[in-house]
Amino acid sequence: NAGVMQNPRHLVRRRGQEARLRCSPMKGHSHVYWYRQLPEEGLKFMVYLQKENIIDESGMPKERFSAEFPKEGPSILRIQQVVRGDSAAYFCASSPPGHTTNSPLHFGNGTRLTVT
Amino acid sequence: AQSVSQHNHHVILSEAASLELGCNYSYGGTVNLFWYVQYPGQHLQLLLKYFSGDPLVKGIKGFEAEFIKSKFSFNLRKPSVQWSDTAEYFCAVKSGANNLFFGTGTRLTVIP
Numbered sequence: 001n002a003g004v005m006q007n008p009r010h011l012v013r014r015r016g017q018e019a020r021l022r023c024s025p026m027k028g029h030s031h032v033y034w035y036r037q038l039p040e041e042g043l044k045f046m047v048y049l050q051k052e053n054i055i056d057e058s059g060m061p062k063e064r065f066s067a068e069f070p071k072e073g074p075s076i077l078r079i080q081q082v083v084r085g086d087s088a089a090y091f092c093a094s095s096p097p098g099h100t101t102n103s104p105l106h107f108g109n110g111t112r113l114t115v116t
Numbered sequence: 117a118q119s120v121s122q123h124n125h126h127v128i129l130s131e132a133a134s135l136e137l138g139c140n141y142s143y144g145g146t147v148n149l150f151w152y153v154q155y156p157g158q159h160l161q162l163l164l165k166y167f168s169g170d171p172l173v174k175g176i177k178g179f180e181a182e183f184i185k186s187k188f189s190f191n192l193r194k195p196s197v198q199w200s201d202t203a204e205y206f207c208a209v210k211s212g213a214n215n216l217f218f219g220t221g222t223r224l225t226v227i228p
Contacts (some may be wrong), residue, residue, distance in 0.1 A: 105216060109158065
């Protein structure tokens, strides 16, 4: 049973370019979470999505960042016009439908974004 | 607002030493508590979790954690660490919402 798959593992972008990070949840999971880990900091919640719906985006920066989880295909975290401060590791996690507060999340390996 | 504090940023131990990593949270309601580990180059893995019942929780690889409600703490312990325990350890709290709140992590380095 494949775990949460994130790609690419490493992504290098120049300032002003767009970054697209992909996350395929575990088989059977319909809830996806995105977290960001800045250097020397812990994981920060960004957004929680279910299929075709954004449930909670309270952690998303107001500009340049967007996320989607279409009916078919992976979840995408999109960062437009990247800046150096966007350099971080971005982690995706998933959980099954009907999950409760008690359900732990399953994390992917993360995508390390470097903005030059 | 919820917060999770891990006061030890970097801990260095020799093999066979005992480990205790601190975790304190600020939330007055019912919480679920987790410890995750991130080995170098790998994804986060669940070490152990507390939902209810016995406040002393046993996890994988010989780790355990004790929930002390009066102290709002959930410290991670291991009696005898190994070189392979070198990793980053994250404490996390979930409080009925859908989000996990993480601490900043503690880097553990075990010297052979």
